[in-house]
Amino acid sequence: MNKKNPAPAIWYVLALWISLLGACQPASVKNDPNNRALAKVHNKTLYLADLEGMIPAETSSEDSAQIINAYIERWVRDAALMYEAERNVPKDLNIDKLVRDYRASLIRHTYEKILIEQLLDSTVTTKQLTDYYKDNEDQFKLGSDIARCRFIQLPKRAPDLARFEKLWKSDKVEDFQLMVAYCNDLAVAKLLDDSLWYGLPELQAQWPGNPGELSSVQPGKKITRRDENFIYYFQMGQVIREKESAPLSYVAEQIKKMILHQRKMKLFDETRENMYQDALKRNQVSVYQN
Known part of the structure; x- marks a missing residue:
């Protein structure tokens, strides 16, 4: 059976790992008589100097020994695994290029985070949310029914149930x-804010009645069901059906993320272009054509 190569992302991580674990001590350090070898696996050796700075100065000798032993145990296993990994790396895999690409990706990602923290306007006003919603309402069709409702799950043996029923x-x-006070103390689950929208399929998954029962409850009606351990209460409010437009309040957080994502992309594009234009003005850009 032909074996498939691991996903490219795995090789990026492996490349960085090999680069880090495979780093060797300078010859002068290895030859230092005070720098004794602690462990060896195949062609890799762990030296005492490799542990420099790992142990705080105030650590007791007993704790230091435990830290060193634990590190050695991890190191020999990692080294054994790395040896096999190096032997099984595809011959056409360019480790150096992967390390360079991964390093560039990390640097770019870190710089983008700095740009976001320093320059991105993260405020999204109600008007911006409303305008985006109106301009893109067709994107926000519901995949299932949602409702404003109340849902309570109580243990069958909850105290003073007769009072709760009233x-x-x-x-x-x-x-x-x-x-509300009763539910805060005793309810296993509760949804009491009927100004919010809830997905009916998610509620139905917790409901002991027939599949789809909640979607058929008329607005304003209250129903109760029981199973072996719990009593369930449900009151239907306003309903919006599948394939209808979701209300703005239901998708507001999603819209905010979309607006901020667009701003990020615009910020990155503008920053990239500004840096390019600045490099051009400084005669730091050369394009060599064939």
Whole structure:
């Protein structure tokens, strides 16, 4: 059976790993009589000098020995694995190029983070959210039903359930506040803010009734179901069906991320172009054509 080569990302990590673990001590350090060898695996040797700076000055001799022994145990295993990795690296793999590419990627990523922290405007106003939503509403069609609703899961043996049932059935504001306090203490799960939108499939997954039952509940209606251990309460509010446009409040966080992503890309493109133009002005750009 032909073996497939590992994904390119694996070889990037391996290249960096080989570059780091394969680094050798200078000959002058190796020949230092005070720098004794601690371990050897195949052609790799771990020297005492390799552990320099690893142990804090105030560490006891016993703790130092434990730290050194633990490091040696890790090192010999890593070295054994690296030996096999080097033997099995594809012959056409350019380790040096992978290390250069990976290093460049890390540097670029770090610089982009600096640009974001220093220059990116991370404030997204309500108007910007609304404008983006209006201009791209077709992108925000629902993949499933959502609803404003209330959902409560209580243990069957929860205390004073009769009192809770009265609070649940009541429409008085003061009774709702008492119910919230009860749920904060005893509910296994609760969704009590009916100004928020919730995915009905996610709620249905926790519901003991028939599949799809929650989607068929009429707005304003309250239902109760039981299983072996729990009692479930559900009240339907406003419903928006699959394939209809999601309300702005439901996708606001998603839109914010999209706006910020666009700003990041614009910032990177503008910075790249400005640096290029600056290099041109300084005569630091040369293009050699065939």
